[in-house]
Amino acid sequence: YLCQFDLKEKRSFFGQRKDYWDFLCQGLARCRQEHEGIHFVTSLDKLKTPVGRGRAFLRYCLVHRQLAESLQLCLLDPENLCEWYYARSPFLSPKRRAEILGSLYELDCVTFHLAL
Numbered sequence: 278y279l280c281q282f283d284l285k286e287k288r289s290f291f292g293q294r295k296d297y298w299d300f301l302c303q304g305l306a307r308c309r310q311e312h313e314g315i316h317f318v319t320s321l322d323k324l325k326t327p328v329g330r331g332r333a334f335l336r337y338c339l340v341h342r343q344l345a346e347s348l349q350l351c352l353l354d355p356e357n358l359c360e361w362y363y364a365r366s367p368f369l370s371p372k373r374r375a376e377i378l379g380s381l382y383e384l385d386c387v388t389f390h391l392a393l
Contacts, residue, residue: 301334345381348381
């Protein structure tokens with residue numbers, strides 16, 4: 278829900294609504310050649326919606342202890358953030374963003390056994 282909060286409504290060329298999955302893909306593409314989680318999720322044929330892909334990506338990152346790092350990479354570019362989120366988003370507040378990332382880095386100590 279945090280990734281969807283105050284997300285601007287965007288549409289693809291074919292009219293499909295974009296979601297935080299698209300934001301994550303774009304943000305990670307700017308920082309790295311290829312993220313294993315993105316590659317894994319796009320290989321799953323059962324996932325049809327951006328929300329389903331986003332949830333699968335979050336589960337993948339939790340299992341592989343990469344959620345904080347992956348999200349931090351997406352939050353590095355302020356112009357990209359403003360393109361995807363309205364002003365009320367906690368991602369646009371440096372203080373809240375730091376709190377969120379701090380909490381996510383603490384999750385790296387937790388072992389998650391989630392169905393991917």
